[in-house]
Amino acid sequence: MTEPLRKLPAAVMKVVLGTQLARLRDAAGAKQEDAAGVLGCTQQKIAHIESGSGIRLIELNALLDLYAANDADRAYTRDLQAESNHRTKRGAFSTRFRQYLRLLVDMEPSCNRYFSYQALVVPGLLQTESYMRENARAWRPPLSSDEIDKYATDRLARQGVLDDFDQEFWFIIDQAALHRIKDGRVMKPQIMKLVEITERPNVHVRIVPFSAGFYMGQGHDYTIFGFDTTPAVDIIYVEEHDGGEYVDNAKRTAQYLTLWDQQKAAADGLKQTRQTLLEVAESM
Structure with a gap:
């Protein structure tokens, strides 16, 4: 049924x-x-x-x-x-974002499971405002002050999805992402936010430490959106420099699910992840 x-x-x-x-x-x-x-x-x-x-x-x-x-x-x-024939309503939240991001933004609050791997950047749903702004300043051509304000405001609004305890969020982050920004005034509060987020029952953060060495799929950022529909489906968003690719082919999604399991195995458990985060924050 x-x-x-x-x-x-x-x-x-x-x-x-x-x-x-x-x-x-x-x-x-x-x-x-x-x-x-x-x-x-x-x-x-x-x-x-x-x-x-x-x-x-x-x-x-x-x-x-x-x-x-x-x-x-x-x-x-x-x-x-x-x-499936319904169109996105005019003025919907996702329309604030670039075209290639709109499906991603629509899927964030509607999926049952959210698995994200990031190699060099803290995932957007976990970023502090100062981290977002530092990231935006690196864009070329440079963004105006108004554009950066809008960028930060819209990204912060997306983070409300983490308050839905009926959804499960997993984030695997390479330790390199904790060292990408050298300014401790930006990075230390960001790392402490990650520590705080690990206390949420529906949000799981794991760090792949430098000691793990090489592991499958490192540097290949992607997100898996899992839906408990009938039949159940998974849709993958693969990040690219100038956009992203959505993958729903059953064979390829299965490959990403396998990759996720391998990266999860390479990551530290919760206790060691928190210790690593606190040690890196203390060094700043």
């Missing part, structure tokens, strides 16, 4: 819908080529639909007939299709 739909970004709903259609197709013993024959399209289009590109209602109904879906699955899948 399917669970009631949570309020999720339309792009996420499309991924859930595609995963649901792939599940129904497999259960019916049909191939993508069979679905393509019913819709009069290519197998590649079916692959795109199942990876989250969306589908028209008339096409959806044809596939549900092919898969002999029961009434419950038909109703749930149609609900997914309807929700």
